[in-house]
Amino acid sequence: MTRTTPFTSPLLLGFDAMEKTLERIAKGSDGYPPYNIERIHRNEAAGEPEFLRITLAVAGFSEEDLDVTIEEHQLIIRGRQSETGERDYLHRGIAARQFQRMFVLADGMQVSGAVLRNGLLSVDLIRPEPVRMVKKINISVPE
Template sequence: MTRITPFTSPLLLGFDAMEKTLERIAKGNDGYPPYNIERVRRDDTSGEPDSLRITLAVAGFSEDDLDVTTEENQLIIRGRQTETGERDYLHRGIAARQFQRMFVLAEGMQVSKAQLKNGLLSVDLIRPEPVRMVKKINILVAE
């Protein structure tokens, strides 16, 4: 049986990678850690464009436990806490659990900074103004 997706249209050429990315995102969403995405408006006089900020609740993670990377058009945030065997817990309600969060970035999006403060990891994204290019395609006349 052949699977029909919106990307099988003959008008959408070269979108295979996007379809695979959407499938991967749909499978890997367990809700941990919780996050917010907000638009950060800049002052009109500064000339800087608005940016986006992704904030993850990563209480208990240190800077060394977190890894923020970009790969192709994806922002990948990983967290891994190391177990220390020197503690003797009477009750353990805070699990040292690892996570991986992936966000698909639009073409041209760039990470400007990442900051850890009060158990919140904030990652700022900017999108520089794209350079508008018009390219003339010459038409060859067949003889």
């Protein structure tokens, strides 16, 4: 049986890499850590662009335990806590669990910064105004 996806349409050319990215993200999402994505409206009077804020609940992780990178139009946030053998737990309900969370970025999206405060990691993304472009293609007739 052949698998059909929206990207197999003959009208969508060159989107095979996006399809692979979406498949990889769908396989790797286990819900940890929980996150929010919010739209922060721009101040038009000041000429500021609209931006998005991704906030992840990373309680127990320090700045050294977290890694925020951009790889091939993907924002990747990784967390890895180092185990210290100094503690003697009577009960351990908070796991030192590693994670990787990926977000696909549209063309033009830029990460403006990341802040860790009160167990929440906030990553701000600037969404610039799209440039509307119309390009005329000349048609040549061979002789």
